[in-house]
Amino acid sequence: MSIELRNVSKKFGGVTAVNDVNFSVKEGELVALLGPSGGGKTTVLRMISGLEMPTGGDIFIRGERMNDISVQKRNIGFVFQSYALFKNMTVFKNIAFGLKIKKWKKTDIHDRVHELLHLLGLEGLDKRYPHQLSGGQRQRVAIARALASKPSVLLLDEPFGAVDAKIRQELRDWLVTLHTDLNVTTLFVTHDQEEAMEVSNRIVIFSKGNLEQIGTPREVYEEPNNEFVARFIGVLNVLELDVQGGVARFGELEFPAMDRPDGSKMRIGFRPFAVQISSDTAAYRCRAVLRHTFFLGVMLRLELELPSGLTIRSRMTKEEYSALGLKDGQEVSFIIKRYRILRGESEPLSPEIHSGDTAFSTFGAGI
Secondary structure, eight states: OEEEEEEEEEEEETTTEEEEEEEEEOOOOOEEEESSTTTTHHHHHHHHHSSSOOOOOEEEEEEEEOOTTTTSSSSEEEEEETTTTTTTTTHHHHHHHHHHHOOOOHHHHHHHHHHHHHHHTTTTTTOOOOOSHHHHHHHHHHHHHHHTTTTTEEEESSSSTTTTTHHHHHHHHHHHHHHHHHOOOOEEEEEEHHHHHHOEEEEEEEETTTEEEEOOHHHHHHSSBBBHHHSSSSSSSEEEEEEEEEEEEETTTEETTTOTTTTTTTEEEEEEGGEEEEETTTTSSSSEEEEEEEEEEEEEEEEEOOSSOEEEEEEEHHHHHHHHHHOTTTEEEEEOOOOEEEETTBBBOEEEOHHHHHHHBOOOOOO
């Protein structure tokens, strides 16, 4: 393994920022540390780099325990969200700074800097100062500086947070290409779910200092460990239903609840893709009004208002939307094809539910 955390915790006074975290990263992987603010992801990154020391547990890089190894001796490249470039130094000198500290030969520094200028698409910018660069160029200079000494691990803290949406998309694509070319083990912190899903091989999801799940983008989306992950990765419709006579109801929506006592509550969650819509109001038992359609490029997001006043979200391709002849304000019918019963935010989701009873609006399995 390139990186391994064993029972790692971090406390700041009486506050636990990271709680007994265990995970490993294979050589050459590109892994995202994802979670809301205060989740613990940046603290984990800083402990791996050596900028913070763990309160408990052990950190290993390529099999060597790092707890007592200084930042300078860990052979790690670190890129800060703010870039942290030296304003009074040219691009060349910024990239070369760490190599001079390590007393590389002048000719080797020259060759390495120009190699990185070419690799990162910065040719011709070596004599410019940071204020003469775009946000995307400054970020690439910061990454070039982190890569200059050929680190075994590259750590990026919110690497694209300070640039606009167009540049951010370009940098995402560029990072994937760079990682493919260099094959250096890379961890990056982000709170952007789409960014993590698009860029990484695997995602480590944090909440309140706890590691909630680690898996591929597809695994964490399709097989979330708990409600927090299901809500945080993608969009989740959540309903709280009243149980009576073996049926859980919310307005006109009904779901089987044979194992639940009368008067109890049952919460379910389902993805927008699980809501199947028909322009024929007689096609399915449940009806709604299509209140709003949001164009998202290839996909469309639809908001359905039920007679009870409840709003649920659906998604479909623009081709499906056109084929159905849908328009805002139109009455439609729908079914919910797949759902999971929700327990607590950090508790495991229910097993997949199967129902062949067509009297219910929902049948199927999974989120």
